[in-house]
Amino acid sequence: MTEGPHRFLCRDCLTDHVREHGALDRCPACGSPRLISHPERDSLSIAHVDCDAFYASIEKRDDPSLADKPVIVGGGRRGVVSTACYVARTYGVRSAMPMFKALKACPDAVVIRPNMEKYVRVGREVRRMMLELTPLVEPLSIDEAFLDLSGTERLHHASPAATLAAFARRVETEIGITVSIGLAPNKFLAKIASDLDKPRGFSIIGRREAADFLADKPVSLIHGVGKVAEERLAKAGFRRIRDLRDAWPERLTALLGREGPRLHRLAHGIDDRMVDPERETKSISAETTFEHDIADPAVLVPILWRLSEKLSARLKHAGLAGRTVTLKLKTADFRLRTRSRTLPATQLASRLFEAGRDLLQAECDGTAFRLLGIGATEICAAEEADLGDLADQDVRRARDMERAVDTLRERFGAAAVVKGIVFKNREPD
Ligand SMILES: [Mg+2]
Known part of the structure; x- marks a missing residue:
């Protein structure tokens, strides 16, 4: 950590200025007041990047006439606000607020139905740009991620702070939305920092001040x-x-x-968690070992359904979904069989089960099994999953039915709604 000369990095023209004494209000090169200055600036490398009012910003980008208007993305059957733009937020509109309340607070708001397919596409573009900075990108959701920029100075010929400032500018010019950045010694502080100065923010929390x-x-x-x-x-x-x-x-x-x-x-500001780019590819699963080996599909299939529900509950609880379903079987003589199928990202028990059942039926050749499991890999954010409202009526129906069941269970307990929605027309043949 160096005392003495202070460095000021301009977030607009990206020039770095050095002053022996005193502060700098504006960039001498371009006049911008958006300067980054912090005594630990060049020794920190863990960042949290979060897009600002992501869905609403994308809609404004695509329709410039909305630029200064209060925009709410949401509505539809759940009737809540997904994202409010910053103009709408000045009226008190917040995410997850019931739509009728939001419109009472801000009657002139333009309400737009979410276009998840588009948001997922933009989210991927942002992530691709992040991966040009460092391979250590840990996505948290469709529009935010942790980045570890340790050791990237030589690659980018710039400190992590300068690399991040250039990244923010590039997202603005090339994708047309804005991000806020937190830079800190660890994930805990970086996540707090990114929220301090939204939108278009860049905040630093150093070790000494934490x-x-x-x-x-x-x-x-x-x-x-x-x-x-x-x-x-x-x-x-x-x-x-x-x-x-x-x-x-x-x-x-x-x-x-x-x-x-x-x-x-x-x-104390201490957090040793690593930025983990693999978190996405880890799996979430549910399995059970039988008291007696089972070969009969008529017995195995209902067990698979219960495991699918358990898996689905875990995914929902974590706000995650999976793109690949893996069936796991262990034979009576302890041989492991795994079979996988990739499908559009889902967290729904019915869809996990349907994929698992197809895989299971192909394995039911009289072999006795001692263990059955089902898992989801290629984990992604729940927002990216079950996008049936765009094209696929079946997915939408399955999702709505499952949400209704989940709600009933929350109210009346797990036993209130027993299996059933799935064993309709595709019994083993
Ligand atoms: Mg965000």
């Missing part, structure tokens, strides 16, 4: 501290991150179990 920066923030700023944990912490006197930082780790463990030490470290 603990102070966090001290006054509410504990809910920490990812994973939801309503329940927040209440439990508040009852024990932990409201600010400072309270967690100053607590005995043992006390937090007693209160929150294994989460305790993690929170304590995060409260």
Whole structure:
């Protein structure tokens, strides 16, 4: 870390200026006030990149007459706001708000039905540009990702900060939307930083300021501290991150179990998680080992359905979906058989099951099995999955039915709706 001369990087013309003393309000080269300056600027390499009002920005890009209007993407059968543009946000419109409420707050809003196919396409373009900066890109959803730019200085002849500023400019000129960037020593701080200065933001949280920066923030700023944990912490006197930082780790463990030490470290601004580009390709699965070996498809198929529901619940809980379904079988003599099929990304039990059942039926040749499992790989964000409202009526019907079932179960418990929607016309023949 160097004291002394201060460097100022212009986010518009990308020139780097050095000043021995004092600050710089505007770029001497182009006059822009958008300067990045931070004592740790050139020693940080973990970034969180998040597109600004992603769906709404794409719609504005494609229809310039919307530029200054309040735009809400959403509506349709669920009747909630997917994304509100920044103009609409000044009226108090927020994501996940019921549409009628949003329109009460902002009656002049232009409401646009989501075009997920288009958003997925733009999301891929942004991701491709990220991958030109570093192979270490960990997507979190359709429009945000962590990037690890360590060791990329020689490739780009620029510090990570300068590389990211150039990236943001390139996304604006070539794709026509804007991003916000957080740069920090780790993922936890980078994600917080990207949110500080939206839209078109670029914020840095350095190592030395992290603990102070966090001290006054509410504990809910920490990812994973939801309503329940927040209440439990508040009852024990932990409201600010400072309270967690100053607590005995043992006390937090007693209160929150294994989460305790993690929170304590995060409260100090410490986060050792790597940027993991493989996270997407990992699999989520469900399997079961039988008490007695089973060969009969009439017995195996209903078990597969239950596993598909379990797998689907896991995907839904994580906000994820899979593009490849893998069936796993272990024979009575412990031989492993895996069979895969790729399909449009899904998180629906019915679609996972249908793919799994086809694969299973091809394996039912009298062999006795001791284990059956189903998994999803090529994991992607739920937003990219089950896009049936575009073309495919069947997918839409399956999705709506499953959502209805999920809602009933949330209200009345898992037993309220027992299998059934799938065993209609394709029994084993
Ligand atoms: Mg975003």
